[in-house]
Amino acid sequence: MxxxxxxxxxxxxxxxxxxxxxxxxxxxxxxxxxxxxxxxxxxxxxxxxxxxxxxxxxxxxxxxxxxxxxxxxxxxxxxxxxxxxxxxxxxxxxxxxxxxxxxxxxxxxxxxxxxxxxxxxxxxxxxxxxxxxxxxxVPTAFLTAYRMLFRSGGAQPGQRVLVQGAGGGLATAAVQIGAASGLEMIVTSRDAGRRERALALGAAQAVEPGARVGRVDVVLDSVGRATWEHSVRSVRPGGRIVVAGLTSGDPTPASLTRVFFQEISVVGATMGTRDELGQVLALLARTGVRxxxxxxxxxxxxxxxxxxxxxxxxxxxxxxxx
Missing domain, CATH: 3.90.180.10 (Medium-chain alcohol dehydrogenases, catalytic domain)
Incomplete structure (x- = not known):
């Protein structure tokens, strides 16, 4: 074969x-x-x-x-x-x-x-x-995004979610299913064209990396070193940063002083369960998101x-x- x-x-x-x-x-x-x-x-x-x-x-x-x-x-x-x-x-x-x-x-x-x-x-x-x-x-990008948002991140309709990086399969999936589920999705990208496309997919804001976005409830970070400091600065006290990759390497330093002082939760996520795959497939079928x-x-x-x-x-x- x-x-x-x-x-x-x-x-x-x-x-x-x-x-x-x-x-x-x-x-x-x-x-x-x-x-x-x-x-x-x-x-x-x-x-x-x-x-x-x-x-x-x-x-x-x-x-x-x-x-x-x-x-x-x-x-x-x-x-x-x-x-x-x-x-x-x-x-x-x-x-x-x-x-x-x-x-x-x-x-x-x-x-x-x-x-x-x-x-x-x-x-x-x-x-x-x-x-x-x-x-x-669906099985990697959408399943991981679904798990990051709703299980690891605990996001609720009306909350604000920051997605670090626009353009990859995970980021676009997170914007699509997050917006369809009533979340205010904010995306970062160096590329103006990608920011415009993220807005067309349902993002409420699309900004340059490191830009001030106000406090968010959840951050989805699969980039690592290049975005970590911005993720820690952007999440509200008691909020969550969900990590599902390190495409730019491990963050140094890890900004642990801010993490413990503001009681920020850092949660890892990898893929999801078979049952969650069934749930996200049903979500796409029901909402028309593709x-x-x-x-x-x-x-x-x-x-x-x-x-x-x-x-x-x-x-x-x-x-x-x-």
């Missing part, structure tokens, strides 16, 4: 280790009980794919490894599904219940392929109103999509059709 795999690590030029070509297809007859094969119809890219190519979360002895965490497709019995990428952990049931928590492409082959094998528990019915491309955008898609490419051109994401040029999700 055609697949995109990491074959070597390079921190400075991650695409050096990308191989797009023939790879062994999952053997349905050899899978553990409770696992099944999904014929992938669409898969989307995430920064996790670039981290894998840079050697984060993988060991050399695991290579080659099929990349990808997000996919939507069809099972052998014709069921249209969205794949939940978190295998194992405390929220798992069925065949993967006893496995340590991991994401597809970290221990088990990922979704950037014509087929992917997953536990049956990890499959959620695709709403009929969502296209394959739309559905493939992912912002930057570009759709065939699987064979995955390198172009990864290069665009590495350069930070995308606004929304990059999706591969299979």
């Amino acid at each position: 055609l697949a995109a795999r990491v074959t070597a690590f390079s921190a400075d030029d991650p695409l050096q280790g990308l191989e797009v070509g023939d790879a062994p297809a999952p053997d349905a007859g050899a899978l553990p009980p409770g696992w099944e094969v999904v014929d992938v119809r669409a898969a989307s890219l995430n920064h996790h794919d670039l981290w894998s190519l840079r050697g984060v979360g993988l060991r050399a002895e695991q290579l080659p490894m099929v990349l990808g965490t997000d996919a939507a497709g069809v099972t052998a019995d014709g069921r249209e599904v969205v794949v939940h990428a978190v295998v194992g952990g405390p929220d798992a049931r069925g065949a993967a219940a006893d496995e340590p928590r991991t994401l597809l492409s970290e221990k088990h082959p990922g979704t950037l392929a014509e087929q992917v094998a997953v536990p049956s528990w990890n499959l959620v019915d695709k709403p009929a109103g969502l296209s394959w491309v739309d559905a493939a955008c 992912p912002v898609v930057d570009e759709v490419l065939p699987l064979a051109r995955v390198g172009e999509g990864l290069a665009r994401m590495w350069r930070g040029e995308q606004f929304g999700k990059i999706v591969l059709e299979v």
Whole structure:
């Protein structure tokens, strides 16, 4: 089958280790009980794919490894599904219940392929109103945004939420579902065009990084070092900063004096549960919110999509059709 795999690590030029070509297809007859094969119809890219190519979360002895965490497709019995990428952990049931928590492409082959094998528990019915491309955008970006806003962040309608950085899949998803849920969404970006597009998606304000925004109830920060001081200064006393990534590295210093003096909560978030994936899919189906898609490419051109994401040029999700 055609697949995109990491074959070597390079921190400075991650695409050096990308191989797009023939790879062994999952053997349905050899899978553990409770696992099944999904014929992938669409898969989307995430920064996790670039981290894998840079050697984060993988060991050399695991290579080659099929990349990808997000996919939507069809099972052998014709069921249209969205794949939940978190295998194992405390929220798992069925065949993967006893496995340590991991994401597809970290221990088990990922979704950037014509087929992917997953536990049956990890499959959620695709709403009929969502296209394959739309559905493939949900499992990482929208699920993480949903968890950051409502579970980790505890946001309530009418509250103010600051999203650091506009343009990526996570940020655009947060703006869309936050605005649809009655939150006042504020976004930062260096690029005026991206700020305008964020406003069109429902953001109440879009400002340059570091600009004064008044006190907010919740901050969503997946950037890290470049935005951390602004996040700490912007959140109200007793508010929450939800962290779901460090694309610019660990913050130094961490501004802990302000954190403890103003009793700010710093909460981590990674993906979400299978049940939460069902909830966010239902939210999209009910509200008509659809992912912002930057570009759709065939699987064979995955390198172009990864290069665009590495350069930070995308606004929304990059999706591969299979």
